[in-house]
Amino acid sequence: MEELPEAIEISPRGDESPWGGDSGNSGPGSTILSGNVTSFEGEGENSPYWANLNEERKGPSNGGWFAIGLILAPGAMWFVSFILFIIGDSMPDGPDEIFYMLAWFLWPAGLIGGLVWSFTRGSKYFAYGLLTALAVIPAVFILSMIVMVIVFIGF
Known part of the structure; x- marks a missing residue:
């Protein structure tokens, strides 16, 4: 002690x-x-x-970590997933399925891994950015589509 x-x-x-x-x-x-x-x-x-x-403080500010989790991390996962899908699309039948699977499993593994890392060792604001990208942005798009349908139909 x-x-x-x-x-x-x-x-x-x-x-x-x-x-x-x-x-x-x-x-x-x-x-x-x-x-x-x-x-x-x-x-x-x-x-x-x-x-x-x-x-000096090392690393980005809290707002910087939030922006990285909101924009850069999902963008990087999308880019790598897109490349894996293109590689799988250019292959003949058989080995292409491996690249399709990797492209699909990249998103859940990246999101869950990023959340676990950021809440345990990294910045919690990175996790908040990932959660915002995962939940809030799709909800905003769905609500905007509902508003668009209501406006076009004329309720």
Whole structure:
């Protein structure tokens, strides 16, 4: 179990010490520190108290991950699926079925794999983008077709 640092009390320097005696750990006009403050010394990577402010965030922003999950990942899966289908279409009967199967199984494997990866190790906004591409966009297209039919029929 990790050992936690002791409690630290910081009080303003007054005319007399809050403990009733002269404090040896404070200078004139400074604060009084009591307790173990050695854990605040390290400014390196191992210190939990100091963050490197010059270090930039790595990777895209949350909106960038959402856009990648919404547009780029489904687009890449569609492109690879299309290429596999074209390869299967150009082959004679027999081996073409393998490429057709790969083209069809790419979508569920890519979506499920992308969702599992993004919720467990990646950015959850990538998963939200994939879910939006999977559920919301088809729902919008279906609703727009219903509106189009209603407008053309004239309800």
